[in-house]
Amino acid sequence: MNFEELFWALQVMAGLGLLIAAIVAVRFKNLVSAVIAMAVFSLILSLEFYILQAPDVAIAEAGVGACLTTAMYLLAIKKTTDEEVIE
Amino acid sequence: MTIDGMFMWALILLLFSATLTLIRLLAGPTIPDRAVALDSMTTTTAGAMVVYGVITRQAVFIDVALVYAVLSYIATLYIARYLVKKRVGIACECEGEGP
Numbered sequence: 001m002n003f004e005e006l007f008w009a010l011q012v013m014a015g016l017g018l019l020i021a022a023i024v025a026v027r028f029k030n031l032v033s034a035v036i037a038m039a040v041f042s043l044i045l046s047l048e049f050y051i052l053q054a055p056d057v058a059i060a061e062a063g064v065g066a067c068l069t070t071a072m073y074l075l076a077i078k079k080t081t082d083e084e085v086i087e
Numbered sequence: 088m089t090i091d092g093m094f095m096w097a098l099i100l101l102l103f104s105a106t107l108t109l110i111r112l113l114a115g116p117t118i119p120d121r122a123v124a125l126d127s128m129t130t131t132t133a134g135a136m137v138v139y140g141v142i143t144r145q146a147v148f149i150d151v152a153l154v155y156a157v158l159s160y161i162a163t164l165y166i167a168r169y170l171v172k173k174r175v176g177i178a179c180e181c182e183g184e185g186p
Contacts, residue, residue, distance in 0.1 A: 003142070006095050013102060017109065024113060032169065036121045039162055040112060043129055046155065050136060055151045062155040066129070070162040074169045 010051050017044040031080075035073045042066055094142050101135040122166045129159035 021044055025037035042065025049058040105128050112124035133152045140148030 058151045066158040066162045071165045
């Protein structure tokens, strides 16, 4: 196995993972499950930037996507009532 | 098999295990299942990032794995605090205190 085949295999896997995570984040009924799916989406997007040789963009995406977005969405959901949250 | 080939197979196996945890996250019936699956997936992907940095021989890529490991820990901490506050997934409530 040379490096080019590995690169294209990683590209295909990251694209499929992005598609699956985006569809699932839209279609989950539970709000916390949707936030976790958004965290998975940002994880795979950070991996995609990383594969495309842009580590600084990957660091920025990890900081915004993994930490700030998840924490802010959860702090917002915590203020809502129970009928929307508990399945 | 060269050393690079062995590292490539290790990277493929790490990403395969990350795919398995993604399936667990999609099919998990409860929220704590999904939170644990997210934590396991971020840890496995950080390991895959380190192995990819070894393959391409660029030391800058190791920093991304370190930063992502720390930030995913903070995200998991927030999810766990939320689950404790809302009492999701707590098995026994037999101590007489309601939710």
